[in-house]
Amino acid sequence: MLPTRRYTNTVSIGSIKIGGSEPVMIQSMLTSETTNVESCIEEIARLDAVDCEIIRLTVPNQKSIDSLPVIRTEMKKRGIERPLVADIHFNPQLAVNVCEFVEKVRINPGNYVDRKKFEVREYTDLQYQEELERVEEKLLPLIQNLKKYGCALRIGTNHGSLSDRLMNRFGDSPEGMVESAMEFLRILRKHNFEETVLSMKSSNPLVMIESYRQLVRVMDDENMHYPLHLGVTEAGNELDGRIKSAVGIGALLCDGFGDTIRVSLTEPSENEIPVARSILQSTRSRIFNADFISCPSCGRTFFDLESTTEQIKLHTTHLKGVKIAVMGCIVNGPGEMADADFGYVGAAPGKINLFHGKTCKERNVPAEQAVERLIDLIKENGKWVDPA
Ligand code: SF4
Known part of the structure; x- marks a missing residue:
């Protein structure tokens, strides 16, 4: 406990x-x-x-x-x-x-x-x-x-x-x-x-x-x-x-x-x-921002994990308490994303799957559109607020 x-x-x-x-x-x-x-x-x-x-x-x-x-x-x-x-x-x-x-x-x-x-x-x-x-x-x-x-x-x-x-x-x-x-x-x-x-x-x-x-x-x-x-x-x-x-x-x-x-x-x-x-x-003692879970990347990674994570953070860090996972591939399934509210997961080279909880909501989104689609998904699920 x-x-x-x-x-x-x-x-x-x-x-x-x-x-x-x-x-x-x-x-x-x-x-x-x-x-x-x-x-x-x-x-x-x-x-x-x-x-x-x-x-x-x-x-x-x-x-x-x-x-x-x-x-x-x-x-x-x-x-x-x-x-x-x-x-x-x-x-x-x-x-x-x-x-x-x-x-x-x-x-x-x-x-x-x-x-x-x-x-x-x-x-x-x-x-x-x-x-x-x-x-x-x-x-x-x-x-x-x-x-x-x-x-x-x-x-x-x-x-x-x-x-x-x-x-x-x-x-x-x-x-x-x-x-x-x-x-x-x-x-x-x-x-x-x-x-x-x-x-x-x-x-x-x-x-x-x-x-x-x-x-x-x-x-x-x-x-x-x-x-x-x-x-x-x-x-x-x-x-x-x-x-x-x-x-x-x-x-x-x-x-x-x-x-x-x-x-x-x-x-x-x-x-x-x-x-x-x-x-x-x-330490989960007090929540100020969104919480990010991102894998360290490896040979299986399907996109530039470092710059993509930075870009996602830039747009969503103000979403207090929302947990967002950024994973290079789906090798271990959605379970890898811990208890994230939203997931951005490499599906194939240049293709991204987007998750809400453990459910895959969109498959094979072109990488260049995927951050925008992630934001749309957050909005559709009522978790978006405009930055102060
Ligand atoms: S989630 Fe996939 S890409 Fe990321 S470290 Fe694990 S195996 Fe590598």
Whole structure:
């Protein structure tokens, strides 16, 4: 049986929701400095144009917080209404101050309160408990402001930045990452704050996948159902970055996990969005376009498969959810076309058979007319819409 999407509660990020039965949302992060308002606005406009649904920016100082109302005003002037997320490291006071200006705050539990000194030290249970009390004390003002301003929180655990306390007890491991998030999560729940999302990022997809899986098991045991933000951090660029992200994020989506994703590429941020969409479409997590099934071609192929597939895609890619098979020959029968709605299949040199489902509707159509006839067949069966 195919896995179903994991049950979660929904979390509001301004006007949009993540988790539950909401679509898996796509997000990215600005590469611009937050104090450079002009650069931020241009980047936000580029992300908005490719339908990035949530936009994160870094907030390393109070000056960055001061830029946020200006950025928001400029967004409004341009009619851009994307939720903003503030990314905070090292400074709890900045997290408290920024709640007023953003829809979500991301904190890293590895450095929110603790300073990493790479100390090797045995913690007694009492000392460990005292450390947790210190974390709780530091989280209280944040919880108060998150509630006051209706702001959500992401506990964004990173493999590379676990605190000394966690490293000494659990090592640099998925178990340590899970416990790092759970410590914060238990405090948030104790103080009735539920608008929380979690992430378990690593540059190693194996560590990342295992950490998310363990986190879900531990949360289930504690009757917690918070949404997940998926990502492989520092994935790199070009093909490597895309494959690494697809492996890590894709594996978890196939488990039914994940409510929002970010593909991290060492490239302009807008390049991340088509990759994210492709991962979601390939895992059937969210459908944006037509779905294409095409054979790799071989010595039996009766037409130029590559250029014909491109031509068919050009005309039909906007048909959201329609599955179209392009097959070089009918060697294994219509079954080869999986569950395609329409099929374009080589019948003989220069001749094409057109299918609706598993039924051959037209035989031996001359190849030069076949794409047009395929479009007619889609129209006759009520699956056509004009491109936007
Ligand atoms: S469908 Fe036909 S042409 Fe395509 S790879 Fe298979 S045998 Fe070759």
